[in-house]
Amino acid sequence: xxxxxxxxxxxxxxxxxxxxxxxxxxxxxxxxxxxxxxxxxxxxxxxxxxxxxxxxxxxxxxxxxxxxxxxxxxxxxxxxxxxxxxxxxxxxxxxxxxxxx
Numbered sequence: 001x002x003x004x005x006x007x008x009x010x011x012x013x014x015x016x017x018x019x020x021x022x023x024x025x026x027x028x029x030x031x032x033x034x035x036x037x038x039x040x041x042x043x044x045x046x047x048x049x050x051x052x053x054x055x056x057x058x059x060x061x062x063x064x065x066x067x068x069x070x071x072x073x074x075x076x077x078x079x080x081x082x083x084x085x086x087x088x089x090x091x092x093x094x095x096x097x098x099x100x101x
Contacts, residue, residue, distance in 0.1 A: 002068030010061050013054045020055035
């Protein structure tokens with residue numbers, strides 16, 4: 001089980017990402033637009049810098065939905081390797097079976 005504080009911190013980051021997504025996308029569009037003036041680009045860069053750091057999507061960490069484990073995460077299932085194995089053994093994941101040869 002991951003530390004509760006780390007899981008809560010990651011949830012806070014996810015909320016910030018959702019809250020600032022439109023503003024961040026608008027600022028990045030102005031910065032990347034070749035038709036915008038230098039003043040507009042600078043203003044957009046300053047606006048982007050004033051946003052909280054945790055509102056950047058790259059600061060989020062993929063974690064297991066059950067345990068909060070940050071490593072051994074399978075994106076397709078949203079689970080860590082241990083819990084994915086347990087769910088597969090119980091038959092909770094459709095189409096997933098243990099390899100045997």
